[in-house]
Amino acid sequence: MILNRTEVALVFILCPMDIVALWWVSGNLPAMDSNGICQKSRRTAGNQAALCQSQPEVLYAVARGTSLGVRECQHQFRHHQWNCTQQGKSFRRILQQDIRETAFVFAVVAAGSVHTVTQACSSGELLQCGCEDPHGRRPPQLPATFGKQGIIWEWGGCGDDVEFGFEASRRFMDTKRRKTKSDVRTLIDLHNYEAGRLVQSWSLVCHGQHAVRNHMWTECKCHGLSSSCSLKTCWRKMPHFREVGDRLLQRYNSAFRVMGSNDGGMLVPAGQGVKPPDGLDLVYSDESPDFCLPCRRTGSLGTGGRACDSRVTGMGGCRQLCCGRGHKKETQLVELNCLCRFYWCCTVECEKCSTSKNLTLCL
Numbered sequence: 001m002i003l004n005r006t007e008v009a010l011v012f013i014l015c016p017m018d019i020v021a022l023w024w025v026s027g028n029l030p031a032m033d034s035n036g037i038c039q040k041s042r043r044t045a046g047n048q049a050a051l052c053q054s055q056p057e058v059l060y061a062v063a064r065g066t067s068l069g070v071r072e073c074q075h076q077f078r079h080h081q082w083n084c085t086q087q088g089k090s091f092r093r094i095l096q097q098d099i100r101e102t103a104f105v106f107a108v109v110a111a112g113s114v115h116t117v118t119q120a121c122s123s124g125e126l127l128q129c130g131c132e133d134p135h136g137r138r139p140p141q142l143p144a145t146f147g148k149q150g151i152i153w154e155w156g157g158c159g160d161d162v163e164f165g166f167e168a169s170r171r172f173m174d175t176k177r178r179k180t181k182s183d184v185r186t187l188i189d190l191h192n193y194e195a196g197r198l199v200q201s202w203s204l205v206c207h208g209q210h211a212v213r214n215h216m217w218t219e220c221k222c223h224g225l226s227s228s229c230s231l232k233t234c235w236r237k238m239p240h241f242r243e244v245g246d247r248l249l250q251r252y253n254s255a256f257r258v259m260g261s262n263d264g265g266m267l268v269p270a271g272q273g274v275k276p277p278d279g280l281d282l283v284y285s286d287e288s289p290d291f292c293l294p295c296r297r298t299g300s301l302g303t304g305g306r307a308c309d310s311r312v313t314g315m316g317g318c319r320q321l322c323c324g325r326g327h328k329k330e331t332q333l334v335e336l337n338c339l340c341r342f343y344w345c346c347t348v349e350c351e352k353c354s355t356s357k358n359l360t361l362c363l
């Protein structure tokens with residue numbers, strides 16, 4: 001099990017181990033296996049170190065999840081002035097602040113970790129977990145079309161055990177934060193982590209009496225004589241991660257500012273007439289900086305050189321992305337894979353072709 005450099009870096013910055021900051025700052029992270037990570041973080045006392053030692057492969061799945069989360073962040077923000085880039089120190093600066101963007105990152109990496117751990121369970125990679133136990137489940141609410149006469153169905157197959165993923169994400173990510181962070185900041189981070197997990201696995205909130213919309217899918221397979229489908233086996237699947245990203249972006253758009261309550265134990269909305277945050281809301285405490293121009297302090301890289309679309313008026317359009325500085329046309333040579341051939345079995349070889357592409361770039 002080898003993590004790439006980015007994944008190692010993400011584990012250290014996002015999982016609250018003391019050594020995190022040191023590693024990230026050193027900027028010189030070798031690819032290493034998950035056992036290595038545990039050794040490096042041996043200085044971290046207590047729970048987390050023990051977890052790391054006893055379940056390094058779960059940590060590995062969490063790490064891949066944070067990486068999945070960041071890739072999704074880059075997709076969701078591709079047309080925004082801040083595009084979730086990991087270039088230079090920018091990403092780290094964003095995470096040090098407590099702004100709307102930080103809230104999204106925290107939520108999406110937590111969601112990602114639930115996703116990859118759950119997937120690792122379903123695919124049999126982890127000893128600690130497997131498919132969801134269908135006996136523990138109440139009867140599903142299948143779409144009406146399944147209720148056709150004569151079809152019998154039952155739980156079977158391999159359902160995703162999202163609850164294991166959920167708990168693993170909590171165990172690895174929700175320990176005490178570094179002391180330099182204020183209590184309010186800790187509350188906000190934990191809140192956004194949890195919101196991400198809930199958006200990933202909303203079915204968990206349905207376990208009470210409230211039948212809230214369930215984001216898990218139900219997949220079925222037909223059995224019976226010559227696929228007559230007189231028997232169906234069904235199991236629960238997680239939504240595609242893209243769907244989770246889309247929902248989190250909606251949450252980002254409606255995120256709001258909070259502050260600590262008088263006793264510091266709770267988050268309350270900073271504005272008047274705003275409802276207290278519920279479990280799925282993303283929250284932050286500081287307004288975002290300007291991302292139009294580069295600024296070292298805030299981690300803004302500016303939007304100069306970003307590709308934009310002059311025909312679009314909203315997000316991704318040149319007017320919005322270039323912050324009114326205008327844009328230029330440029331022809332660039334781009335390399336593409338072409339003339340791909342499939343060789344038995346199983347490689348694909350392609351040639352490189354370059355074509356010129358007309359781009360519009362922000363000044």
Ligand SMILES: *[C@@H]1O[C@H](CO)[C@@H](O)[C@H](O)[C@H]1NC(C)=O
Nearest residue numbers: 078083085301302303304306
């Ligand atoms: C994201 O923004 C940075 C800085 O503006 C830019 O260098 C990079 O190419 C952008 N990434 C993508 C995928 O557009």
Ligand SMILES: *[C@@H]1O[C@H](CO)[C@@H](O)[C@H](O)[C@H]1NC(C)=O
Nearest residue numbers: 329330331355356357358359
């Ligand atoms: C790019 O623009 C030039 C000049 O405007 C045009 O001749 C050319 O066909 C365009 N290329 C592409 C790939 O659109």
